[in-house]
Amino acid sequence: MAHMQQGTNLPKVGSYNRAVVLEAIQASGGISRVQIAAVTGLTAQTVSVIVRRLLEEGLVVEDGSAPSSGGKPRTILRVDAGAGYAVGVHFDPQELSCVLADLAGNPVARLHLPLRPETSPDAVIRRMARAARRILREAGVPDGKVLGVGLACPGPLDADGVMVSPPRLPGWDRVPIKGLLQQYTRFPVTVDNDATAAAIGERWAGIARSAPGFAYLYLGTGIGGGLILDNQVYRGSSLNAAEFGHITVEPEGPECYCGNRGCVEAVCCPSAIEAALGNGADHAAICAAAARGEPAARRVIERVAQRLADAAVSVVNMLDIDLLVLGGPALREVGEIYREVIARAVAERPLARRLHAVRVETSPIAADAAAIGAASLVFHATYAPRLGALVQG
Ligand SMILES: [Zn+2]
Numbered sequence: 409m410a411h412m413q414q415g416t417n418l419p420k421v422g423s424y425n426r427a428v429v430l431e432a433i434q435a436s437g438g439i440s441r442v443q444i445a446a447v448t449g450l451t452a453q454t455v456s457v458i459v460r461r462l463l464e465e466g467l468v469v470e471d472g473s474a475p476s477s478g479g480k481p482r483t484i485l486r487v488d489a490g491a492g493y494a495v496g497v498h499f500d501p502q503e504l505s506c507v508l509a510d511l512a513g514n515p516v517a518r519l520h521l522p523l524r525p526e527t528s529p530d531a532v533i534r535r536m537a538r539a540a541r542r543i544l545r546e547a548g549v550p551d552g553k554v555l556g557v558g559l560a561c562p563g564p565l566d567a568d569g570v571m572v573s574p575p576r577l578p579g580w581d582r583v584p585i586k587g588l589l590q591q592y593t594r595f596p597v598t599v600d601n602d603a604t605a606a607a608i609g610e611r612w613a614g615i616a617r618s619a620p621g622f623a624y625l626y627l628g629t630g631i632g633g634g635l636i637l638d639n640q641v642y643r644g645s646s647l648n649a650a651e652f653g654h655i656t657v658e659p660e661g662p663e664c665y666c667g668n669r670g671c672v673e674a675v676c677c678p679s680a681i682e683a684a685l686g687n688g689a690d691h692a693a694i695c696a697a698a699a700r701g702e703p704a705a706r707r708v709i710e711r712v713a714q715r716l717a718d719a720a721v722s723v724v725n726m727l728d729i730d731l732l733v734l735g736g737p738a739l740r741e742v743g744e745i746y747r748e749v750i751a752r753a754v755a756e757r758p759l760a761r762r763l764h765a766v767r768v769e770t771s772p773i774a775a776d777a778a779a780i781g782a783a784s785l786v787f788h789a790t791y792a793p794r795l796g797a798l799v800q801g
Contacts, residue, residue, distance in 0.1 A: 425448075425450060425454060425458060426458050426461070428448050429444055429448060429450070429455060429458045429459065429462070430462065430468070430487070432447055432448055433462075433468055433486065433487055434487050434511075434512060434513065437486070438471065438484045439484065439485055440474060440482035440483060440484060440485065441455050441456060441459055441482070441483070441485070442482055443482075444459070444485075459485060466491050467487065467488060467491050467492070467511065468485050468486065468487055468488060469485070469486055469488045470483050470484070471484050471485070471486045472484050486512075487511050487512045488511065489511055489512035490510060490511070491553075492511045492554075492555045492787075493508055493509065493511070493516075493544075493549050493553050493555065494508075494509050494554070494555050494558055494784070494786035494787060495507070495508055495543060495544065495554065495556075495558070495595075495783060495786075496508075496509060496557075496558045496559075496605075496609075496778075496779040496781065496782035496783030496784070496785075496786075497536050497539065497540060497557060497558070497560070497589075497782060498559075498560045498561075498602060498605070498778035498779040499536065499562070499585075500523075500602070500629065500737070500778075501523065501525060501562070501577055501629055502523055502525075502629065503520060503521065503522055503523055504519075504520070504521040504523055504532075505518070505519070505520050505775065505776060505778070505779040506518070506519040506520075506536075506540060506543050506779060507779040507780055507783055508543045508544065508547050508549065508783070509784065511787065513612045513613040513780075513784060515613065515773075515783075516547060517546060517547045518543075518776060518779075519539055519542065519543050520775075521539060529580055529583045529585075533583075533585060533588045533589055533592060534592055536559070536589055536592075536593075537589060537592035537593045540593050540595070541593070555596075555787065556595050556596040556597065556598060556786040557589065557590075557593050557595045557596070557597045557598075557786065558597075558598045558599075558600075558605070558781075558784070558785040558786040559585065559586065559598070559599045559782055560599075560600055560604075560606070560778040560781060560782040561574075561599065561601070561602060562574045562576065562601070562602055562630070563601035563603075563632075563647070563648055564601070564646070564647075564648050565599060565600070565601055565647060567647070568586070568587075569584065569585060569586025569587065569597070569599040570582060570583065570584045570585070570586070571583045571585050575630070575665050575666070576629055576630055586599040598782075598785040598786050599785075600647075600781075600782065600785055601632070601647065602628070602632065602778045603624065603626035603632030603633050603634045603650065603778075604634040604641060604643065604647075604649075604650070604781075605634075605777075605778045605779075605781035605782045605785065606634060606735055606736070606771075606777040606778040606781050607624035607626075607633070607634025607635065607636055607650075607781065608634070608636075608641060608781035608784055608785065609773065609777040609778060609779070609780035609781025609782075609784060610622075610624055610735065610773070610777055611636055612780065612781065613773060613780050613784075614733070614771055614773045614780070615733055615769045615770075615771055615772055615773075616636070616769075619636065619731055620636075620638060621636055621638060621639070621729050621730075621731070622635075622730075622732065623635055623650070623652075623723050623724075623727060623729055623732050623733070624636075624650075624732075624733045624735060625652055625719075625720065625732065625733070625734050625736075626736040626778075627676075627734065627735070627736035627738035627739055627746075628736040628737050629677065629738075630653055630673055631652065631672055631676060631677055632651060632653055633651065633652035633653070633723075634650050635727070637727065637729075652719055652723060653671060653672050653673035653676075653677075654666050654668055654671045654672065654673060655671065655672050655719045655723075656668060656671060657672050657675060657715040657718045657719055658670030658715070661674060661675055662674045662675070662680075672716065675712070675715050676712045676715050676716055677738070678691035679691075680712075681708060681709070681712060682694065684708045684711070684712075685704060685705060685708050687704075689705075691738070692740070692741075694708065694709070695709065695738075695741040695742045696741050698741070698742055698745065699741040699742060699745075706745075709742050709745055709746075710745065710749065712746075713742075713745055713746045713750065716746060716749070716750060717749050717750045717752070717754070718753070720750045720753060720768075721753050721754060721757045721758055724754050724758045724760075725758050725759055725760075729766070730764050730767060731766070731767045731769070732767070732768045732769070733768075733769050733771055734746055734747060734750070734769070734770045734771065735770070735771035736771075736777075737775060739771075743770040744770070746770075747768050747769070747770050750768050751768040754766040754768060
């Protein structure tokens with residue numbers, strides 16, 4: 409709790425403090441006013457005013473009391489999970505994932521739809537809108553309780569939610585995906601790149617819940633990442649930070665579409681794994697074989713894990729973090745192999761290894777992390793204007 413985001417007692421920053429208080433309540437799962445003041449650094453009076461407003465709006469409820477030392481029992485505050493909902497959509501070139509999340513961050517419904525690569529952008533975006541409508545209808549959530557739709561999609565993205573020459577989606581250059589989804593769903597849409605959204609999802613509802621800082625390594629069709637540093641999403645100057653997939657791990661390795669050579673992505677992505685084994689087996693079959701212990705498949709996956717570990721050591725040296733989270737669909741069946749190899753590397757090779765340990769975890773919500781993170785973007789955009797401005801709210 410000592411690492412919670414700090415508030416400020418200056419005037420005219422009410423909305424920021426409100427988001428800080430709401431986040432403290434959401435992260436705690438039950439907290440008193442006195443504890444909120446302690447973890448946010450806000451005065452008791454400021455906390456009391458903000459909490460009164462949150463109670464009036466129905467976002468927060470009083471839920472029992474806890475004994476306190478000496479004085480009267482303290483009332484426990486919780487987020488009212490059913491007070492609002494957001495739909496999160498993750499657009500992967502091969503699959504649409506959709507989740508419905510409540511205000512406490514719980515995914516209450518999920519939907520996965522396969523995509524054909526030849527489908528036009530407009531048809532795909534209409535499909536997203538239909539999926540969002542379907543998940544709301546099936547869960548019985550009325551439009552009035554929907555705060556918006558969050559969309560996680562492959563980058564790079566510009567500040568208006570337009571996709572700019574995504575490397576693995578040639579037909580998608582300059583598609584205004586945010587504007588079109590808004591038009592087709594008639595809900596406000598917040599957009600972010602998929603790996604950043606997945607990192608936010610991990611912090612909100614996954615293994616990194618409330619962690620002040622961690623790096624997220626996303627293994628999908630491509631390889632990306634997300635960074636939470638000092639309790640903030642780190643986005644870089646063009647919203648494209650944490651491209652771990654383009655760290656060089658083989659200086660003489662194959663050219664990458666990005667302009668660099670021997671990138672993690674060029675060496676470790678599913679199509680590179682298929683090429684390395686070279687027997688015609690697809691990525692899923694290779695991972696299943698490696699998990700069964702078949703030597704050739706196992707060797708390929710372990711070699712890929714070593715290259716990921718090289719990149720992970722550089723990330724740890726650069727950022728001095730103590731948690732690395734692995735997620736994404738390409739982890740299926742081989743997550744534990746990757747985790748072990750990377751954990752060994754970050755225990756033995758970073759400069760600061762004698763000062764602190766680095767935990768490596770596979771995501772418990774891997775398949776849905778980006779969609780859950782996308783849903784949480786909506787809550788941030790709605791309740792945290794300062795963060796909202798950063799995520800194109
Ligand atoms: Zn590259």
